[in-house]
Amino acid sequence: MTPVHFTPASSRGWIAFSTESRVLVVGASVDDAFVEAVWSALRADDALQRSLDLLTGKGLSATPPFALLDWSAVSGSLRVIVRGDVTVALTGAADESLSGTGVSTWIERLLDEVTSAVVTVDGALAAETPALPLVSGAAWISSLTVAVAEPTPFAEPTPVAEPTPVAEPVDATAAPVAEPTPVAEPEAPVATPTTAEIDIEATVSDAPSEGIDSLETSAEGYDYAFGDTMYRSVADAAVRDGSEEAPTAEASVDPVGDHDGHTVLTSDIAKLRGRRRPKTQAAPVQPAAQTVTLVLSNGAREPLTQPILVGRSPSVSQVSGDKMPRLITVGGADQDISRTHVRFVLEGDTVVVTDLHSRNGTTIAMPGKEAQKLRAGEPTSVIVGTVVDLGGGVTLTVDED
Known part of the structure; x- marks a missing residue:
């Protein structure tokens, strides 16, 4: 569990919400509905996106100042989003301080090897009290410290030794026990019926003659009473559409066995059903979806699940669509990189890069092709493996996970 300690505020403090893996500090007046909504968003699986949607739900101009920290105990990375009059001092491999003062939107950074924030x-x-722990809950604070735990290495499971079988003691003086000899069961005699036991006359019964005596038979049979019997083969009686060719007489006659050509056989029915039964087609196997990722110069990976704006101090002037863009700050004080330099967006399965009228432009290098400079404001489709160069040694590579 990552320890979080805070110093209470005596006045002009902000409310802080803390869970086991993230902290949200908000500088705004709150009510019961807002507290419940924030608490629900912070405990969701997509906590970052839901928290930003909640804070920016009434528009960017009405978004309150805030500081959002999200860390991973497995990788040890820390994501920091800052807006307004709040400062986040980071300690680790490289000490750094982030402030949202004077920024129209917010600053977002993903950092590794951070020990505290x-x-x-x-x-x-600040109130004159010692720092108090805040594991899971909310409090009005003037400052707050997060001690990010180091990532826990994966421990190999200890193999469990199989139990050694224990031999049962053998009594050498005991006489061996002979196995019982199986006794064969006597076969039941099969009774052979004799001629005296079968009453042949008892098995014969007279057929009812009522209604039959009134009909006189002739050499032609009973056709005089019912008319000539109409015979049709199974193939002729089958219902077929216009596109199906009529089967020949040879196909409808089974050459094997005693077949008079008019009797309905099960083989004929199976053949007719086979002709009319549609062939089933196996459903095509859909390939597993790939996640497009931007790999920064420092090795950080940013999934392209929403529009991403990259620059020295990126900001959002307007929002199109249902997802707020993610802001990535690169370059530091390098004047070769504009404040909002380039935009990445995923349209369907295609990655689209747009240079936002930057000062020194943006260069892309697709795999196997020469580098080319983007036209300002013109969206350009790129493929996996493309390297986007912003200048000053800052690059972003399109990759897949």
Whole structure:
């Protein structure tokens, strides 16, 4: 469990919500409905997206200042999103300080090897109390410290030794026990019926003659009473559409056995059903969906599940669609990179890159092709393996997970 400690605020403090893997500090007046909505969003599987949707639900101009921290105990990475008058001081492999003062949207960073993060609310007055733990809950704070735990290495399971079989003691003086000899069961005699036991006359019964005596038979049989009997083969009686050719007489006659050509055989029915039964086709196997990822120069990986804006201090002027863009800050104070330099978006299965009228432009290099410079404001489709160069040694590579 990652320890979180806070210093209470005596005035002008912000409310902080803390769970086992993320912290949200908000500088706004709150009510019961807002508290319940934030608490539900922070405990969801897609907590980052749901929290941003909640904060920006009334538009960017009405979005309150906030600081959102999300860390992973497995990889040890820390994601920090800052907006407004709040500062996050990071300690680790490289100390860094992030502030949202003067930024129209927010600043978002994904960092590795961070050991602690201190969130300080600008202008808040701290109460004269020691730092208090905040594992899971909410409190009004002036500052807050998160001690990010180091990633836990995977431990190999200890093999369990199989039990050694224990030999039963053998009494050498005991006489061996002979196995019982199986006794064959006597076969039941089969009774052979004799001629005296069978009453042949008892098995014969007279057929009813009522109604039959009134009909006189002739050499032609009973056709005089019912008319000539009409015979049709199974193939002729089968219902067929216009496109199906009529079967020949040879096909409808079974050459094997005593077949008069008019009797309905099960083989004929099976053949007719086989002609009319549609052939089943196996459903095509759909390939597993791949997740497109942007690999930054420092090795960080950003999934392209929503539009991404990259620059020295990116901001959002307008939002199109139902997803808020993710902001990635790169380059630091490098003036070769514009504040909002380039945009990445996934349209269907295609990655589209757009240079947002940057100062020094954007260059792309697709696999097996020469590098080319993007036209400002013109969306360009790229493929996996494309390297997008913003200048100043900052690159982003399109990859798949």
